[in-house]
Amino acid sequence: MLPEIVVLGTGGTISAVADARGRNGAGLSAGEIVTGAGALDEIAVIRSGDVRRIPGRAMTPQDMHDIALRVGAEVAAGCSGVVITHGTDTIEETVYALALMLDVPVPVVMTGAMRLPADPGHDGGANLRTAVVAATRRDLAAFGPLLAFGDELHLARWVTKQHTSRPAAFASPETGPAGVVVEGRVLMNAPPADSDHLGLPDSLGGTRVELVWIYAGADGALIEAAAERADGIVVAGTGGGHTPPSVAEAIGAVVAGGTPVVVASRCAAGPTLHDTYGGPGGEAHLRGLGAVHAGRLPALKARLRLQVALALGRDVREVFPR
Structure with missing residues (x-):
């Protein structure tokens, strides 16, 4: 029986659609992103939904809090793992915010894209597939929320966006990637690190x-x-x-x-x-x-x-x- 993975959309380049002037903004739903990635049903039973549909630059701490609440609700409903698509401008912040606020028994994996869906070599589908593969590995929950990008898995604490436009935009300068996905298999480089979890506040909107x-x-x-x-x-x-x-x-x-x-x-x-x-x-x-x-x-x-x-x-x- 295949695991059930929930894919939650929040916007970003992976969802981008061009307007009449050729300028791109968040547009595709999580379901459309999943459909565009192709053949994910060979890996897991996919269920999708949207929390936001905004560019990464517009993400706020309260949005991150709302994402955490939605993840908690999906886990309580019995899913085997959660994947979140997100704009790359602030994805390193959201993945760490989730590490601070979530302590769940299933993997939580974030991903996105650097190339637009209409561009040759769009990386969103491959990154989503990597994230879904990782989310099926229940033991990865011990690592806290992860970022999947370019076949690499990065810990929330260390990952950063190191380039504005290259597909290989993310790295963990202190440690290197925590793992990789090769031939559909997850290979971790080290055991889980100390947790960053603090707890889930009632809100982040009133704290500056x-x-x-x-x-x-x-x-x-x-x-x-x-x-x-x-x-x-x-x-x-x-x-x-x-x-x-x-x-x-x-x-x-x-x-x-x-x-x-x-x-x-x-x-x-x-x-x-x-x-x-x-x-x-x-x-x-x-x-x-x-x-x-x-x-x-x-x-x-x-x-x-x-x-x-x-x-x-x-x-x-x-x-x-x-």
Whole structure:
């Protein structure tokens, strides 16, 4: 008996349809995407539905929360796995948001496309097939939500979009892919890692976390502006998690005022440091001011982790351990 896999559509390039001027936007339903992929019924019994039909750039944390709710409902209804199609602009964020909010006993696999459905060599069908194959492997649930792209499977924590337009757009700089799909078989490279799961809040719509990118010559103006509206701030610091002295001063004032600040690195890979550099803006100084460092978590994902943690009422230091 074949497993039942639910394919949920949210939009993106994999669903794109051109308008009269030849400009593409989300249009195809999940069912149409499944039909276009062909021969998936040899792998699983496919059931499809749509959660959104929007471009990846329009995705919000509340949309991600709604996707998590829908996944939970499909799992409760008895499916064997869930595949989610999504725009690639923000897919690395959504897959990590789901890792934070979902703890389900079946595989959850996200995928998308870099080439338009009408283009020669459209990759959406092949990526969807890879995702469905992975979703039939019940043991992959232990890895948390995965991203399937170009026959590779990536962990939510590490995967990032590294190129704007190439089909091989995704990579995990810290670890490489967690697995591959070859000849219809899943081959994993390592055992499951620690879970990123925090819990499913009632909503993410009422919790705002801003991301401030640090550059040479930055001052505290953006930190101060963010603190006026945000419930928390993530700083993408230089190197091992550093800021200019004036930014550090602003961080200290913001933390003292009750707004949590998490410092990540703007680098593509590597952890924030703990006790190597002193002086204003060094990691030891920022820690002394009350900032929390993100460790190996990239800034985009640290922002989501802080947002979910605050929405759950969790202690920030607890969810960003050293």
